[in-house]
Amino acid sequence: MDRRHLISTGAAMGLGAVAGCATETRAGTAKTAFDVPQPTLPVAGSAELFPVRRIYCIGRNYAAHAREMGSDPNREPPFFFQKPSDAVQFVAPGSTGEHPYPPLTKNYHYEIELVAALHRGGRNVAPEQALELVYGYAIGLDMTRRDLQRAMGDEKKPWEIGKSFDRSAPIGPIHRVAQVGHFTQGSITLKVNGQLKQNADLKQMIWSVAEQISKLSQAFELKPGDIIFSGTPENVGPVVPGDVMQGEIAGLPVLSVRVV
Numbered sequence: 001m002d003r004r005h006l007i008s009t010g011a012a013m014g015l016g017a018v019a020g021c022a023t024e025t026r027a028g029t030a031k032t033a034f035d036v037p038q039p040t041l042p043v044a045g046s047a048e049l050f051p052v053r054r055i056y057c058i059g060r061n062y063a064a065h066a067r068e069m070g071s072d073p074n075r076e077p078p079f080f081f082q083k084p085s086d087a088v089q090f091v092a093p094g095s096t097g098e099h100p101y102p103p104l105t106k107n108y109h110y111e112i113e114l115v116a117a118l119h120r121g122g123r124n125v126a127p128e129q130a131l132e133l134v135y136g137y138a139i140g141l142d143m144t145r146r147d148l149q150r151a152m153g154d155e156k157k158p159w160e161i162g163k164s165f166d167r168s169a170p171i172g173p174i175h176r177v178a179q180v181g182h183f184t185q186g187s188i189t190l191k192v193n194g195q196l197k198q199n200a201d202l203k204q205m206i207w208s209v210a211e212q213i214s215k216l217s218q219a220f221e222l223k224p225g226d227i228i229f230s231g232t233p234e235n236v237g238p239v240v241p242g243d244v245m246q247g248e249i250a251g252l253p254v255l256s257v258r259v260v
């Protein structure tokens with residue numbers, strides 16, 4: 001009886017092991033029906049690439065920009081939206097990236113932003129620990145089809161079509177915290193065709209990067225590869241084909257993008 005039990009257990013284990021192996025083997029050798037590239041960003045001073053998992057963006061995070069968008073900047077709770085991860089359009093420092101004017105819009109806006117890139121995740125992260133999740137920083141543009149965003153907002157529909165479209169996130173390389181530290185203050189500017197349009201200081205953010213991570217982690221489980229656009233200062237405005245945008249954050253190389 002014991003022996004039969006052992007044998008049957010062994011057989012069951014063996015079968016389980018075989019079945020498990022077979023499953024693993026199938027999973028291990030199975031190929032996807034077609035290839036889909038993992039969006040990545042270069043890491044400055046490294047041969048490694050940063051794999052982009054999700055793009056989170058905070059809305060209205062500078063008081064003067066909140067006012068120009070028609071809302072009360074009196075520290076309303078932060079709100080977030082996402083762009084698809086393949087919306088990143090990498091632009092190498094020293095070059096001018098060609099950025100196609102997207103379809104459907106007649107009012108295409110720039111928003112220059114500091115981007116935090118995470119190498120650790122978490123849920124309900126305390127603000128005091130939040131910066132431990134940050135791998136590095138980049139400069140990015142949260143490009144916006146403002147007319148579509150506003151029209152959808154007016155109709156109380158999701159504004160996704162205004163924000164989350166192809167190549168809506170031109171961005172420079174990730175600079176590791178070990179090289180550049182954390183960004184809690186410093187100049188953030190955007191010029192269009194050499195003319196200063198946006199000009200503010202990162203310390204004017206309503207919610208700091210640490211606070212954004214903490215708040216986001218209450219709504220979503222953050223994971224390595226997530227990047228967070230930390231909001232734009234006031235004086236957003238339109239660009240048209242031919243315009244060259246030059247974004248700059250003190251401590252990071254210039255981001256130069258031509259709309260084509």
Ligand code: MN
Pocket residue numbers: 057058059111113142229231232
């Ligand atoms: Mn934005």
